[in-house]
Amino acid sequence: xxxxxxxxxxxxxxxxxxxxxxxxxxxxxxxxxxxxxxxxxxxxxxxxxxxxxxxxxxxxxxxxxxxxxxxxxxxxxxxxxxxxxxxxxxxxxxxxxxxxxxxxxxxxx
Amino acid sequence: xxxxxxxxxxxxxxxxxxxxxxxxxxxxxxxxxxxxxxxxxxxxxxxxxxxxxxxxxxxxxxxxxxxxxxxxxxxxxxxxxxxxxxxxxxxxxxxxxxxxxxxxxxxxxxxxxxxxxxxxxxxxxxxxxxxxxxxxxxxxxxxxxxxxxxxxxxxxxxxxxxxxxxxxxxxxxxxxxxxxxxxxxxxxxxxxxxxxxxxxxxxxxxxxxxxxxxxxxxxxxxxxxxxxxxxxxxxxxxxxxxxxxxxxxxxxxxxxxxxxxxxxxxxxxxxxxxxxxxxxxxxxxxxxxxxxxxxxxxxxxxxxxxxxxxxxxxxxxxxxxxxxxxxxxxxxxxxxxxxxxxxxxxxxxxxxxxxxxxxxxxxxxxxxxxxxxxxxxxxxxxxxxxxxxxxxxxxxxxxxxxxxxxxxxxxxxxxxxxxxxxxxxxxxxxxxxxxxxxxxxxxxxxxxxxxxxxxxxxxxxxxxxxxxxxxxxxxxxxxxxxxxxxxxxxxxxxxxxxxxxxxxxxxxxxxxxxxxxxxxxxxxxxxxxxxxxxxxxxxxxxxxxxxxxxxxxxxxxxxxxxxxxxxxxxxxxxxxxxxxxxxxxxxxxxxxxxxxxxxxxxxxxxxxxxxxxxxxxxxxxxxxxxxxxxxxxxxxxxxxxxxxxxxxxxxxxxxxxxxxxxxxxxxxxxxxxxxxxxxxxxxxxxxx
Numbered sequence: 001x002x003x004x005x006x007x008x009x010x011x012x013x014x015x016x017x018x019x020x021x022x023x024x025x026x027x028x029x030x031x032x033x034x035x036x037x038x039x040x041x042x043x044x045x046x047x048x049x050x051x052x053x054x055x056x057x058x059x060x061x062x063x064x065x066x067x068x069x070x071x072x073x074x075x076x077x078x079x080x081x082x083x084x085x086x087x088x089x090x091x092x093x094x095x096x097x098x099x100x101x102x103x104x105x106x107x108x109x
Numbered sequence: 110x111x112x113x114x115x116x117x118x119x120x121x122x123x124x125x126x127x128x129x130x131x132x133x134x135x136x137x138x139x140x141x142x143x144x145x146x147x148x149x150x151x152x153x154x155x156x157x158x159x160x161x162x163x164x165x166x167x168x169x170x171x172x173x174x175x176x177x178x179x180x181x182x183x184x185x186x187x188x189x190x191x192x193x194x195x196x197x198x199x200x201x202x203x204x205x206x207x208x209x210x211x212x213x214x215x216x217x218x219x220x221x222x223x224x225x226x227x228x229x230x231x232x233x234x235x236x237x238x239x240x241x242x243x244x245x246x247x248x249x250x251x252x253x254x255x256x257x258x259x260x261x262x263x264x265x266x267x268x269x270x271x272x273x274x275x276x277x278x279x280x281x282x283x284x285x286x287x288x289x290x291x292x293x294x295x296x297x298x299x300x301x302x303x304x305x306x307x308x309x310x311x312x313x314x315x316x317x318x319x320x321x322x323x324x325x326x327x328x329x330x331x332x333x334x335x336x337x338x339x340x341x342x343x344x345x346x347x348x349x350x351x352x353x354x355x356x357x358x359x360x361x362x363x364x365x366x367x368x369x370x371x372x373x374x375x376x377x378x379x380x381x382x383x384x385x386x387x388x389x390x391x392x393x394x395x396x397x398x399x400x401x402x403x404x405x406x407x408x409x410x411x412x413x414x415x416x417x418x419x420x421x422x423x424x425x426x427x428x429x430x431x432x433x434x435x436x437x438x439x440x441x442x443x444x445x446x447x448x449x450x451x452x453x454x455x456x457x458x459x460x461x462x463x464x465x466x467x468x469x470x471x472x473x474x475x476x477x478x479x480x481x482x483x484x485x486x487x488x489x490x491x492x493x494x495x496x497x498x499x500x501x502x503x504x505x506x507x508x509x510x511x512x513x514x515x516x517x518x519x520x521x522x523x524x525x526x527x528x529x530x531x532x533x534x535x536x537x538x539x540x541x542x543x544x545x546x547x548x549x550x551x552x553x554x555x556x557x558x559x560x561x562x563x564x565x566x567x568x569x570x571x572x573x574x575x576x577x578x579x580x581x582x583x584x585x586x587x588x589x590x591x592x593x594x595x596x597x598x599x600x601x602x603x604x605x606x607x608x609x610x611x612x613x614x615x616x617x618x619x620x621x622x623x624x625x626x627x628x629x630x631x632x633x634x635x636x637x638x639x640x641x642x643x644x645x646x647x648x649x650x651x652x653x654x655x656x657x658x659x660x661x662x663x664x665x666x667x668x669x670x671x672x673x674x675x676x677x678x679x680x681x682x683x684x685x686x687x688x689x690x691x692x693x694x695x696x697x698x699x700x701x702x703x704x705x706x707x708x709x710x711x712x713x714x715x716x717x718x719x720x721x722x723x724x725x726x727x728x729x730x731x732x733x734x735x736x737x738x739x740x741x742x743x744x745x746x747x748x749x750x751x752x753x754x755x756x757x758x759x760x761x762x763x764x765x766x767x768x769x770x771x772x773x774x775x776x777x778x779x780x781x782x783x784x785x786x787x788x789x790x791x792x793x794x795x796x797x
Contacts, residue, residue, distance in 0.1 A: 027784060031777050039777075101777055 015056035023049035036089050036099040040082065047078045115165055116175045119197050122158045122207065123246050125151045126214075129239035137232025148235040149218040152242055156211040163204045167620060172200030174252050174316065188311045198252030198315065201620040202450070206249045206384055209454055210377050213461045214242045216592035217372040220465050223589035224368050224472055234274055234366070241267035245377050249384065253313035254303045257385070261299070261345065264381060265292045268373050272365040284361035291358040295348020302341030305334060319391050323627035332394060332632045339397035342389055343404075350382025350434045353408040357697050359431055363423040367468030370423060375430050375464045376457035383437045383453050390446060391624045394632040402442025402537070406549045409435030411695065413556040417563070418681075418691040421489050422467045425564050429515065430460055432553060436530055443546060444634050445533025445644075446623035451612060452526035455605065459514040459523055462596035466508040469585040469593065470494065470568060473501060477581040491564065496573035500582040503590045505569045507597040512565045514600040516558035517659040522600050524655075525612035527554060532651040536643035540635055551658055558662025566670040610652065 022045055029042025051071045058067025093099050129151040137144045166172075176196035183190045218238060225234055244267055247260030266289075273285030307313060309328040310321050328334040346352065351359035362374050373379070386393075386401060393401070409432045416428035433456050440449030467489075474488040486493050498505045514523035531554065535547040573579040584590070598604075606615025626633040635643075669675045681688040690696065771782075 031781050031784070102775060104774075104776075 012056055012060040015052060015060075019049045019052040019056065022046075022052065034100050034102050036092065036101055039101060040085050040089065043085070044078060044082070047074055047081075050074060112173045113175075115162060115173050115199060116197055118158050118162055119199055119207075119250055122155045122162070122211065123243065123250055125155045126239040126242035126246070130236045130243060133232050133236035133239065137236055140232070143232035143235070145218075145222050145231065145235050148239050149215070149222065151239065152211065152215045152218050155242070155246070156208075156215045159204075159207040159211040162199065163208050166199060166201060166204035167616070172198065174198050176252060176314065185311075191311045193255060194253055194314055195256060196252035196314065197250050199250070201622075202384075202387060203249050205450075205454060205617070205620065206380075207246060209380075209457045210242065210245050210249060213372055213376040213457055214238070214245075216461065216595060217368045217465070220371070220468065220589050220592045221366070221368040223586050224468055225366060228366075230274065234271075237267055237270045237274070238369075238372070241271065241373060241378070245381065248381050252315060254306065254315070254318075255313040257388075258296075258300065258303060258345075261296065261349070261381065261385075264378050265289060265296070265349070268292075268362070268378055271369040271373060272362045274366055274369065275364070278364065280361075281364040284358075284364040288358040288362045291355050292348045295344045295346070295355050298341045298344025298347075300345075302338045302344065305338040305341065309334075315388065319627045322392060325629065327629070332629070335392070335628065335632070336394045336396045339389070339393040340400050343386060343393075343397065343401055346382030346385045346438070347404065348382070349385075350379050350438065351408075351431050352382070352404050352435065352438055353411055354697075356408060356412065356431050357701060360424050360427040360694070363421070363427050367423065367464060367471055370427070371461045371464030371468065374427065375460040379430060379434055380437075380453045380457060383434065383441065383449065386438065386441045387446065387450050390441065391627045393626075393634075394628050395634045396632070398442050398444065398634050399543070400442075402439050402534075402543070402546055405435045405438030405440070405442050406546050407435070408432070409439060409553045410549045411435075413553045413560070414691050415694050417556060417560045418688060420491055421487075422470060422491050422494075422564065422568060423464070423489055425491075425560065426460070426463050426467055429463075429557065429561065432557065433460065433515070436527070436550070436553070439546065439550060440530040440533055443533050443537035444623070444637075444640050445530055445537075447618050447621040448526060448529030448533050448612070450621050451605070451617055452523075452530055454617065455514070455522035455526045455600070458596050458599040459511040459521075462507060462511040462593060462600060463515065465589070465593055465596065466504055466511060469501065469504045469589055470497060472585055472589070473497070473504075473582045476583060477578050480581050481578055483578075491567040493574045494568045495571045496569070496576075496579055497582060498569040500579060501569075501584050503584055503593065507593040508565060508569065510597040510600050512561045516561050516663060517554055517655055518558075518663070519656060520602055520609050522602055522605050524609075524659075525602055525605055525615070528652055528655050529612050529618070531655050532644050532648050533640075535647045535651055536640060537635075539647065540640070540643050551654065554655060555658040555662040558659045559666045562663050562666035563670055566666060570671055611648075 026042045026045030026047075026049060029045060030039050031042075033039050033042065051074050054063070054067040054071040054074070056067075057063045058065065058071075061067075089099060092104060096104060126148075129148045133140075133144045133148055140147065174196060176194040178192055179195045180193045181190065182193075185191055218235070221234065221238065225231055228234060241264065244260050244263035248257055248264060251257045251260060269285045269289040272288055273282050276282045276285070303313070305328055306318055310318055310326070312318060312321075322335070328338055348355050359374055359379065363370055365374070412428045412431035412435060416425050416432060419425045419428060433452070437449045437452050437456070440446075440452060471488050474494065478484070478486055478488055510521070514521035517524045517527040531547065531550050534550045538544045538547050602609045605617045606612045608614050612618045623637050625637070634640075665675075669677050669680070693699070
């Protein structure tokens, strides 16, 4: 099977497209989901889109190993963020008895 | 005896009474007998030591000075460095005065033990006596003007405390204040005089000032300033020695206990003014001395005329004290230095004796009146006495000796000194033609003999005012009688000169050689040799005349009050206005009341009015203007400033009301705004 030329050799653009798709899906999840856990998962997607960008630029651009390093840091921070965010989610559940973000509008006051 | 020993002794003499004061003031009430033995003992030791100093002084030719630096000021423009010294000066003058002060103080301490027995503030009284003795000895011993001024004020303070000893009596506390304030007036003048000298010479020490003037260095290069300084320093003496016109405080000061009157207001403090004049004598110009002589003469005459008509036994003695002080000042003024100072010494003895004698009489009268349960009769009024001779022999005979002495009868100490003064004034008038001075001096001598014998006869001779009371009069106890006897002995000629008719050969007169004037010759008084020659010319007639006048005064008093061949009342009627003037002390108190007291009151009333209308008007006007301005400013504030602020707030508020609608509180909404905002910005930026 002969692949079309734009697919024959994976380049920077491919990664960026995938990353953009991933980011958009993450953003969509963050904006539209009502369950706070799913919002968190959206955030993870966004972070991973960013990671993908770093690694891609590291491979094709001039970042060399720095991109990898930053990606690793982002993964670590994401883990920490997840821990904190889940704790917040648990507290919200304890306080409001729900994990629906629509119901939580304390900032309005 | 070494000179250092002499200085040390004098310091001990100075500080012993102060130590007594310090102990008595704090622990007096807890000591046995309230500590009178301590005060009296310390003063007696002071007396013995001062006698030692006097003998040491008279046997060695030069005077002793010791100074210690007290304060040093550097870098004063035009002067450089100024040193203020503390110091002691022992010459004949201070040694003799030291003995006088210590002796009278000791006798008064003993007398007070009897007189004030059972007093409410017995220990306080002895403490103050000690404090006074300390201050007075300080004046005598100091070698500079500043220390003299300090002790001068301390003496004024202790006089105030002792006059006001019975301060529950309104008249006593008033008299204390009067004495203090009148003295302040004189002291202000003295202070200005001291400052004139200090500003020019930058020193307070007598020696330094005298030697600077002797070298021709006059204050501000003018003889007028030197005269002014002399007269102003003499103002201090006018106040302390109760000279005209500041004599008004001394008669009122008789409100104090009688021993205090003897010590302070007869023998020592009032003599401080005379001592000051004697101490500063070399500095006085002929003009200044003439002023001094006339002030003294005026005082002597004025007080003698008043003393003739008084009825209070202490008031008579007070006026006679003023008159005798006038004599001393007059003597110093005419240049009869030794005579004036000798009169101070002899007068201290017999006048202290007279006061203590009057104290004894008052003490006995009080006791008798107390037994009669009579609390209205005045124990000091001689009209309530009479005939006391038979009941109080010791008091009578000593009183007689004192009276003979003050009248200037031969064989007494008073004759010696008074005779020298009269000779001095007459000699002065033969040199300068001021004939008024000897005229007054002789006239006052006659008056003195008259009023003193009037006092003696009315008190001790004649019919008693109340024979029942007379039978209750008792002679005073020994502790009071012995000082009288000692003072009576000291009122005879023998202690001052072996020749009963002339003082000039006596040791006292010799010891008090007049110091040479340091003033330039053109302004100086007649030198001692010239003056002495003039005295020698007039001495014999003066002596005869003074004896005649004194005896005439005594005889006249005897005729009027003992024989009653001349009626005193009729005489008073003939004299009319003169009698009333004398009886009312020539209206000096009323005059001062009208001029100074009421003048001050009027001045305060004017300034009160000024304060009330002008100052308050200005203040109120300023207040009204401020209120008006603040009203306008308040209106501007309310309308414009607040309007602007409110306007801003309203705008902000209305914008806020509109903006709050997009604040839903939902995080996801905010995120949507963020994302789309970002997108819009990106698109806009990319499209540029």
